[in-house]
Amino acid sequence: MTANHKNASYRMLFLVATPKLTKKAVDLFNQSDVPVQYIFHAQGTASSEVMDMLGLDGVDKNILMSMMPKAFAGEMLTKLQKKLHLGMPNTGIAFTVIISGGSGHIVQLIDSLQPEVNRTLLERNDAGMAGSEYYMIMAIVNQGFSEEVMNAARPVGASGGTVFHSRRIGSAEAMKFWKISVQEEREVVMILARKDEKQAIMQAIGKSCGMQSEAQGMVLSLPVDGVVGLD
Secondary structure, eight states: OOHHHHHOOEEEEEEEEOHHHHHHHHHHHHHTTOOOOEEEEEEEOOOHHHHHHHTOOOOEEEEEEEEEEHHHHHHHHHHHHHHHTBTBTTOEEEEEEEEOOOOHHHHHHHHTTGGGSOHHHHHHHHHHHTTOOEEEEEEEEETTOHHHHHHHHGGGTOOOOEEEEEEOOOOHHHHHHTTOOOOSEEEEEEEEEEHHHHHHHHHHHHHHHSTTSTTOOEEEEEEEEEEESOO
C-alpha cells in the first residue's frame, strides 16, 4: 500500500433492506461505478409486534456491503435515502463504518471514485458525520443461537437485528492450542445501537451467549459515522 493509500480515509457502507430495494441499490451503485459489492442473504429478528408497528410484511433481508472513500460514502448514503425512501415502513437502513484500508488492487479501484468527489462535498460530509451516536454490534455465535442473542439484547435497548450465516475457517491447530472448540457453522447477529445503549447490550449478550456458554459467542462493536433510515 502506498503512502497515499495509508493516508486515505475509507468507509464500509452497509445497506440492510428488502431484496427488492437491495436490487435498486445495486443498480444505483452500478450507475455510480462502485467497483466492489457483496450481497448476503439474511433474516430480520424484530418481534412480530415491532414488525406490525413498522408495517413490515416479512423478515427476509439482504445485506449489501461495499468499500468506498469517506466523502463518496456520504454521498451514497444521501442517494440511497432519497431513492429507497429509507426510514419509511418496509424499507431498511444504511450506515457506514470506519476502515483503515485494503489490499493494493482493491484500494486502487476504490480510489478511482475519489476524483468525482470535490472538496465542498468532503467538508459537508465531515461536518454531517461527526456527531454520529450509533455503533454496529456484531455477535458471532454457534448456529441456532441467534434468538438467544436477541432475547438478551432486547430488554436492554435493542429493537431488532439482522442475522446471516457464516462458516469458521480458522486454524484447527490454533483452536487446539487455546483449548477451545467452536462449531464451523456460525450465525452473525448485527445490531445497530445508540452509543448510550451499546455497553449494556454487549454485556447482556456476553453474559448470556459468551464463550463459556453453549452459544460460544464473541461480541464486538464498530463505530458508525453515518446512518440513514433511523430517527
